[in-house]
Amino acid sequence: MWSTAREIAAGDVVIAWMTRDIVQPLVVTPGKELNSKYGYYRHSELVGVPYGSKIRSRNGKGFIHLLRPTPELWTLALPHRTQILYLADIAFVVSWLDLKPGSNVIEAGTGSGSFSHSVARTIGPAGHLWSFEFHETRANKAKEEFSRHGMDGVVTLTHRNVCKDGFTVVDTVDAVFLDLPAPWDAVEHAKQALRKDRTTRICCFSPCMEQVLRTVSALNEAGFTEITMYETLLRPHQVDAAPPLTPVSVVGEKLKQSEARREEKRLRQIANARAGAERRAAKRKAEDDDTLEGTEGKRAKTAGQSAAAGTSVADAASAPVREVAQEAAGATKICLSKTFPEVRGHTSYLTFAVLLPATVMSTVLAVSTSEQPSTAVSAEPTPPPPSAVEVSDCDCCIFRGEGWRS
Amino acid sequence: MDVGEGSSQSNHALSNREETIQLGHTVLLKIPSGDIRTVKLEGNATIYLGKFGSFPTSELVGQPFGLTYEIVDKKLKVLPPRPMQEVEDTEATNELIHDGQFVQPLTLEEIETLKKSGLHASEIIKKQIEQHANYSLKTEYSKEKYKKRKEMKYSKSFSVIEPTMFNVCEYWFDKDQNRLRDIRPDALAQILNLANVRPGGRYLAVDDASGVVVSAVLDRLGGQGRLLTICDVDSPPAYPVMTQMNFRKEVTSIMSSLNWATADEDYTPILASTEPPSGKFKSDGQRTRLNKRKVASDLLMQTREELFAGEFDGLIVATEYDPYSILEKLFPYLGGSASIVVHSPYVQVVTNLQNQLRDIPGYLGPAVTEGFLRKYQVLPGRTHPMMNASGSGGFILHVIKIYDDESAVSVMQHRHRKKAKLGSEDVSARATPTGGAKEEEAQSAGASSATLTSIVDTDAGEVDKRTS
Numbered sequence: 001m002w003s004t005a006r007e008i009a010a011g012d013v014v015i016a017w018m019t020r021d022i023v024q025p026l027v028v029t030p031g032k033e034l035n036s037k038y039g040y041y042r043h044s045e046l047v048g049v050p051y052g053s054k055i056r057s058r059n060g061k062g063f064i065h066l067l068r069p070t071p072e073l074w075t076l077a078l079p080h081r082t083q084i085l086y087l088a089d090i091a092f093v094v095s096w097l098d099l100k101p102g103s104n105v106i107e108a109g110t111g112s113g114s115f116s117h118s119v120a121r122t123i124g125p126a127g128h129l130w131s132f133e134f135h136e137t138r139a140n141k142a143k144e145e146f147s148r149h150g151m152d153g154v155v156t157l158t159h160r161n162v163c164k165d166g167f168t169v170v171d172t173v174d175a176v177f178l179d180l181p182a183p184w185d186a187v188e189h190a191k192q193a194l195r196k197d198r199t200t201r202i203c204c205f206s207p208c209m210e211q212v213l214r215t216v217s218a219l220n221e222a223g224f225t226e227i228t229m230y231e232t233l234l235r236p237h238q239v240d241a242a243p244p245l246t247p248v249s250v251v252g253e254k255l256k257q258s259e260a261r262r263e264e265k266r267l268r269q270i271a272n273a274r275a276g277a278e279r280r281a282a283k284r285k286a287e288d289d290d291t292l293e294g295t296e297g298k299r300a301k302t303a304g305q306s307a308a309a310g311t312s313v314a315d316a317a318s319a320p321v322r323e324v325a326q327e328a329a330g331a332t333k334i335c336l337s338k339t340f341p342e343v344r345g346h347t348s349y350l351t352f353a354v355l356l357p358a359t360v361m362s363t364v365l366a367v368s369t370s371e372q373p374s375t376a377v378s379a380e381p382t383p384p385p386p387s388a389v390e391v392s393d394c395d396c397c398i399f400r401g402e403g404w405r406s
Numbered sequence: 407m408d409v410g411e412g413s414s415q416s417n418h419a420l421s422n423r424e425e426t427i428q429l430g431h432t433v434l435l436k437i438p439s440g441d442i443r444t445v446k447l448e449g450n451a452t453i454y455l456g457k458f459g460s461f462p463t464s465e466l467v468g469q470p471f472g473l474t475y476e477i478v479d480k481k482l483k484v485l486p487p488r489p490m491q492e493v494e495d496t497e498a499t500n501e502l503i504h505d506g507q508f509v510q511p512l513t514l515e516e517i518e519t520l521k522k523s524g525l526h527a528s529e530i531i532k533k534q535i536e537q538h539a540n541y542s543l544k545t546e547y548s549k550e551k552y553k554k555r556k557e558m559k560y561s562k563s564f565s566v567i568e569p570t571m572f573n574v575c576e577y578w579f580d581k582d583q584n585r586l587r588d589i590r591p592d593a594l595a596q597i598l599n600l601a602n603v604r605p606g607g608r609y610l611a612v613d614d615a616s617g618v619v620v621s622a623v624l625d626r627l628g629g630q631g632r633l634l635t636i637c638d639v640d641s642p643p644a645y646p647v648m649t650q651m652n653f654r655k656e657v658t659s660i661m662s663s664l665n666w667a668t669a670d671e672d673y674t675p676i677l678a679s680t681e682p683p684s685g686k687f688k689s690d691g692q693r694t695r696l697n698k699r700k701v702a703s704d705l706l707m708q709t710r711e712e713l714f715a716g717e718f719d720g721l722i723v724a725t726e727y728d729p730y731s732i733l734e735k736l737f738p739y740l741g742g743s744a745s746i747v748v749h750s751p752y753v754q755v756v757t758n759l760q761n762q763l764r765d766i767p768g769y770l771g772p773a774v775t776e777g778f779l780r781k782y783q784v785l786p787g788r789t790h791p792m793m794n795a796s797g798s799g800g801f802i803l804h805v806i807k808i809y810d811d812e813s814a815v816s817v818m819q820h821r822h823r824k825k826a827k828l829g830s831e832d833v834s835a836r837a838t839p840t841g842g843a844k845e846e847e848a849q850s851a852g853a854s855s856a857t858l859t860s861i862v863d864t865d866a867g868e869v870d871k872r873t874s
Binding site: 001004006017020050051052053054055056057060061062063065066067068070071072087088090091092094095096098100101102118121122124125126198199209212213216217220221223225227228229230231232233234235236237239241335336337339349351354356357360361 | 420421422425470471472473484486487488489490568570571572591592594595596598599600602603604605606625626627628629630717741742743744745753754757758760761770771773774775776777778779780781782784786789801806807808809810811813814815816
C-alpha cells in the first residue's frame with residue numbers, strides 16, 4: 001500500500017494537512033509546485049523530508065503538514081464520487097466481519113473507495129479484496145486510485161453489476177460487504193462466493209429500514225443465521241478552556257453593591273434636592289430679611305455629603321477584591337466539553353449475519369425446521385429479561401403490519 | 407479488472423488460531439439462558455453445564471467454532487441453525503388476559519418429573535402449552551415469546567461462540583465493563599482503525615484494560631510486526647482477555663513488555679549477576695539457572711534499546727494513569743505522522759488531555775469523540791431497538807505526531823500578534839505554538855463562536871455529506 005519509509009520519496013502519495021477542514025492528497029512529483037492559500041511549495045523540496053513534518057512556505061508565509069496516508073486520512077481527503085462510509089461504520093463492519101491479516105473479502109460496490117482502503121490495510125498483502133462497481137467511470141477511477149496507492153496486489157476491481165451477474169469467485173471469501181441499493185438481490189450470489197469450510201460473515205449496509213427488512217428476509221431464506229442489526233455513530237466533542245463558573249454569591253454581592261449605590265444615589269439626590277430647596281428658600285429668605293437663619297440648611301448639606309463619602313469608600317474597597325477574583329479565575333481555566341450542536345444523526349443500518357459451514361447447513365435441508373426444538377442459535381442473541389419482554393409486547397403493535405411482507 | 411483475477415491468490419496465510427477446537431483452548435459456551443461460560447478444555451475431562459447437562463471434552467475437540475449442540479446421553483449432536491419464523495397476524499389482543507390469573511395447572515413438581523423422565527424439551531413445552539388456560543388468547547407474537555422463554559429453561563443445548571475479537575470483547579464487556587475500562591466492541595474497532603494498526607506495523611500499547619487492546623492489536627498484526635507494551639507490574643503483565651482468543655504462539659511472540667521503571671531511559675535496571683560468584687559454575691543446575699537469567703536480562707536490555715530507538719508507528723493508551731504523563735514519556739519514541747489514540751471511560755480525562763495537547767507543538771489536530779451504538783432486534787414483524795442498551799463505550803482522543811518547525815509562521819500572523827511565551831494568559835498566544843494556519847481556521851484555544859463552528863464540521867473527519 002502506501003510508503004512505509006521514514007522519508008518522503010518522489011512519487012509517494014502524501015496527505016497535505018492545511019487545516020482540519022482542508023486535507024488534500026498529493027502525489028509528490030518533482031518539477032511540480034503546490035500553490036495555495038497556505039503557501040507556496042516545490043515538490044522537489046518535499047523529497048527526503050520525514051513524514052509528519054511541518055513545512056514552511058517558500059515565501060515564509062504559512063505552512064502545511066505532510067502526513068503519511070492512512071485509510072482514515074484518506075476518508076477525509078478522498079475525491080467524493082459517491083456518498084462514502086466514515087470511520088464509525090467502517091471500523092465496526094471490519095470488526096464484526098472479523099477481518100484481519102489474510103482475510104479474503106468481497107465488497108460491492110466500490111463507490112469512492114473509502115471502505116476499500118480500510119479493508120486493504122487490515123487484511124494486508126496476505127489477504128485479498130474483490131471489489132465490484134457497476135458504474136464504469138467510477139470503476140475506472142477507483143482502479144487508477146488503487147494502482148497509484150500500490151494496492152494492485154491486494155485488490156481486484158471488477159466492473160460488474162453483481163445483482164444481475166453475481167461475483168467472480170466461488171467458495172472463496174471469508175466475508176462479504178454489500179453497499180448496494182438492493183442488497184437482497186445479491187444475497188444468493190454472496191452465499192455462492194463465501195467459503196463453505198468454515199463460518200463466514202456478511203454485512204449489508206442500507207440507510208432505510210424498508211431495505212433492512214427485505215434484506216433480513218433474503219438472508220433468512222438463504223440460510224444465514226445470527227441475523228443482527230446495528231446502528232453506530234460518532235459524537236465529536238467540542239472542548240473549551242473557560243474561566244471557572246462564577247458562584248451566585250459573587251453575583252449576589254454585585255447586586256447588593258449596585259443596590260447600595262442606587263440607594264446612595266437616591267439619598268444624594270434627595271439631599272441635593274432638599275439642600276437646593278433650602279438654598280432657594282434661604283435665598284428667598286435672605287432676600288426677604290438678610291439674617292443668619294441659613295445655618296440649618298448648611299448643616300443638612302454637610303450631613304448628606306459625609307454619608308455619600310462613606311459609601312464611596314466602601315465601594316472603592318470592594319472593587320479590587322472582585323478584580324483579584326477574576327484574575328485568579330483567568331489563570332486557572334477549567335476544561336469543559338460538550339457535543340457539537342450539529343452531528344450526523346444517521347448513516348446506515350448495518351445488518352449482519354453468519355453462514356455456518358456446509359456440513360451443518362446440509363443437515364438443515366434434511367430436517368423439517370418447523371418442528372425443531374429451539375436452540376441458542378437464534379435471531380435474538382441476547383434475549384431481553386422477562387420484564388422487558390412484556391413491555392415490548394405492546395411496542396410490537398406499532399411495528400406490526402409495516403413493510404415486512406411488502 | 408479481469409474477471410476471476412486474483413482467485414488464485416486465495417492465500418494460505420496461517421490464521422491467528424487453529425481452525426477447529428483443540429485441547430488447551432479456552433472456549434466460550436453460550437447456554438440457553440443466554441449466559442456464557444468460559445471453559446478450558448483439558449484432556450480426559452468432563453464439561454458440566456449444570457442443569458443443561460454434561461459431556462466429555464473430547465466431544466468438542468476437532469469441531470469448528472460457532473456451532474450449536476444438543477446434549478444427548480453425554481454426547482453432542484449438532485443442531486441445524488433455525489431460520490426465523492414468520493408470525494401470522496391474528497385478531498388476538500391481550501384485552502382478556504389479566505395479570506395474576508391462574509393459567510398453568512402443571513405444577514413445578516410435575517414438570518420436574520417430566521424432565522427426569524428424559525422427555526425432550528420440546529415435549530415438555532408442548533405439554534405446558536396444552537395445559538395453559540389462556541394460550542389460545544395470546545397473540546402469535548406473544549406465543550412465540552412464550553415458547554422461547556420455555557425453551558431457554560428446558561432445552562439441553564448450547565453454542566460455542568466463535569472467538570472473534572468482536573465476540574470476545576462483547577463477552578467481557580457484558581460480563582464486567584469496568585475491567586475493560588468501558589472499551590465496547592465499537593470503541594475497540596475505532597481504536598484499531600484510528601491507530602492505523604496493520605500487519606507489519608510497530609506499535610506501543612499501554613493496556614490496563616485486561617488486555618483487550620493488546621489482544622486486538624495482536625489479532626490485527628497476525629504475527630507480523632511488533633508490539634511493545636508498557637505495564638505497571640514487575641512481572642510479565644497478565645492480559646486475561648487474550649486467553650479466549652486462543653492465539654497461536656506465532657501471533658503472541660511478536661509482543662514484549664516493559665514496565666514504567668524499565669521503560670525509563672534514565673534508569674538502569676538492577677539485574678542480578680549472571681556470572682557465578684566464584685568465576686566457575688558450581689553445578690549444571692547453577693549453569694542453567696544463570697544462563698536463563700542471562701537470556702532474560704539480555705532480552706530486557708534489547709527491548710529497552712528497541713523502545714529507545716523509537717520510530718514506532720502508533721501508540722494506544724487505555725490506562726488508569728495520567729495519560730499526559732504517558733504521552734510525555736512515549737512521544738519521543740514515535741515516528742513522524744504516528745497516530746496516538748487514548749481511550750478513557752471518563753470524558754474529563756480525554757478533554758483535559760486535549761486541552762493540554764493543543765498548546766504543544768508536535769501534536770496535530772487532537773479530537774475527542776464518543777461512540778454511539780444501538781442494537782436492534784430483527785424478527786419478522788418485530789423489528790425495534792433492543793430494550794436494554796449499553797450507555798457508554800468510553801471516549802477516544804486521537805492525535806497525530808508531527809515534527810515541528812519553529813520557524814514556520816502562519817499566513818495569518820499579521821492578525822495574531824505572536825506572543826513569545828507559552829502559558830501566557832492571552833488566548834491567541836496559547837494557540838501560537840501549534841499556531842499558524844490551524845489557529846486561523848480551527849484551532850484557536852479560545853472559545854470564540856466562529857472558531858467553534860469551524861471545528862464542528864471537521865472533528866474526527868465527520869463532515870456531513872451523507873444527507874439524503
